[in-house]
Amino acid sequence: MKTLVLVAHPEVKDSGTQQFLKEAVKSTQNVSRRELVLDQTGTFHANQEMQDVLACDRIIFQFPLYWYSAPALLHQWLADCLVTPYREKLRGKELGLVVTTGRPAAxxxxxxxxxxxLSEILRPFSALALNLGLKELPAFIVAQFAYQTEEQHQQLLIDYCQYLELPADFSFRQQEEWSVERLKKLSRLENDPAAQQLLLQLADLIDERSERLAELKEEIQMIKDVEEGDQ
Amino acid sequence: MKTLVLVAHPEVKDSGTQQFLKEAVKSTQNVSRRELVLDQTGTFHANQEMQDVLACDRIIFQFPLYWYSAPALLHQWLADCLVTPYREKLRGKELGLVVTTGRPAAxxxxxxxxxxxLSEILRPFSALALNLGLKELPAFIVAQFAYQTEEQHQQLLIDYCQYLELPADFSFRQQEEWSVERLKKLSRLENDPAAQQLLLQLADLIDERSERLAELKEEIQMIKDVEEGDQ
Structure with a gap:
């Protein structure tokens, strides 16, 4: 599955949140990221813009909430790019939103x-998804990034990468597989043999526990099936 | 009461609806209209933009619905202009939306x-109004202007002018007074003495009927009061 992240931020270089998320994308697979930039005439050209959009399976609009909507840049992009015949070719793709806000989520x-x-405030994007026949993913909200602890930032990095990479409605098992995959990748990149070994052991541990969990679930299901047969 | 209509339409001259509404504003009093235009750097300057906004009592954002939101132009205006200290000075003013759409209202x-x-789709503007302490007026929707009959256009013209000029939650009596006022104004502009006389007679007629209606209402209220006293 190919994911495309379209970043709509008028001052992306000055945004700590956006720079953090930009770094996070580097550790993903099959995810590309592009910052929206107006050309000299102040417009977007649909045929240039839509090439990578049409090639991906999941489109992510990533933007800071400006007055309860996306910045003007994204609205301009929608107006310029979602035109015939491009808009007709989007049907069946997924649409995700990564929305950053300076206000607390609560x-x-x-x-x-x-x-x-935020579901109500982002309703225009639900309407857009329905109009274009896109499968809407739940929005990924990053609230008050600057006030988060280092630990929260690390959790955010994992959650964000999973949002970009994992299938919609991913299962706990898929999430574990994803973690195992990442640990193995990290161990390959690691130079210290001891650290490398630790990462691989962790990966194996998660994998084993996950298999044991699957077995237990199967047993429970069998018990339930028998009970239902009794009734 | 002073009303300011801010028109956000990227191709306002090519829009039949916007040109029709522009003509309508000419017959109003205490209403000014301004088309939003980006400067050469692609931005708006808050101090220039906000002078007439701060001087008015009612702000109207007038725009076509683009992908379930306002065009980029208005989003840019909000981002550039609703900044300290200007945004703090808007509290207590009224906010109205005149939204045109090519889809049927139903x-x-x-x-x-x-x-x-449309109430759901325009929710970000409700949030904006609440944030700024503006009194939100019900949105004025112009759906499928191009498919409307000449008679519907005339009705639209009257409804639109009343939306700009009449107090919020206006009464039937205020609506009548508004009509009488307009008929008198029209008669003053009329050159044909017979037509002039007709318009004045119409104005008198509405006025008389309106007074008779007020008397009847008073009588009904008196009867109700007596009945309630009996209980």
Whole structure:
């Protein structure tokens, strides 16, 4: 599965969050990232812009929330690029949103400071997905990145990469496989033999536990099946 | 009450709807209209842009629906202009939206072609109004202008001017007074004495009927009051 991340941020170089997410993408596979930039005439050219969009399976719009919507840059891109015949060719692809916000996530709710949920605020993108026949993924929200601890940042990095790489509605098993894959990759890149060995052991451990879990689940299912047969 | 209409349309001269609404504004009082235009650097300058906004009591964002949101031009304006200290000075003003769309209004509903209501799609502007302490007016929707009959256009013209000029939650009486005012104004501009006389007679007629209606309402209220006293 190919994922394309389209970043719409007017000052992407000055954004700590965007630079962090840019670094994170480097450790992924089959994910490409592109920053939207207007040409000299202040427009986007659909035929140039849409080549990599049409080639991917999952489109990600990544942007900071500006006045409860995407920055002008993304709106311009939509207007210029989602035109005949390109828009007709998007049907069946997935659409994800990576939305960064300076406000705490808890503020986006009825009765809270922002009054509306982010699902409500991002409704125009749900309408867009339905219009184009795209499969909408749940939005990935990065709230108050600058206030997060180092540990939260590390968790964010993993969650973000999984959001870009894992299938929609991924299972716990797929998430484990993904972790094992990453640990093995890290061990290959590691120079210290001891650290390399540790990473491989961790990968094996997760893998074994995961298999044991699958066996237990099967046993439980068998018990349930027998019980249902009794009724 | 001063109303300011900010038009955000990338091709305003080519839009029949926008040109029609532009003509309509000419017959209003205390309404000014301005088309948003980016400067050569592709930005807006808050201090220039906000002078007339701060001077008005009612701000109207007028735009065509592009991919379930406003065109990029308005998003750029919001980002550039709603900055400290200007945004702090907007509290208490009214915010109205005049939204044009090429789709039938009935399509914007759960289970219909557009899936979501226009209230849901325009939610980011509700959040904006709440954030800035603006009083949100119900949006004024112009759907499929090009398919409307001449009679519908005339009705639209009257409804639109009332949306710009009348107080929020205007009463039937205020609507009548507004009509009388306009008829009198038209008669002053009319050169044909017979037509002039007709317009004045119409104005008088509406005024008289309106007074009679007010008397009847008062009588009904008196009867109700007496009945309630009996209980």
């Amino acid at each position: 503020e986006f709710a009825a009765g809270k400071a922002q009054h509306f949920s | 399509e914007f509903a759960a289970g219909k072609a557009q899936h979501f209501s």
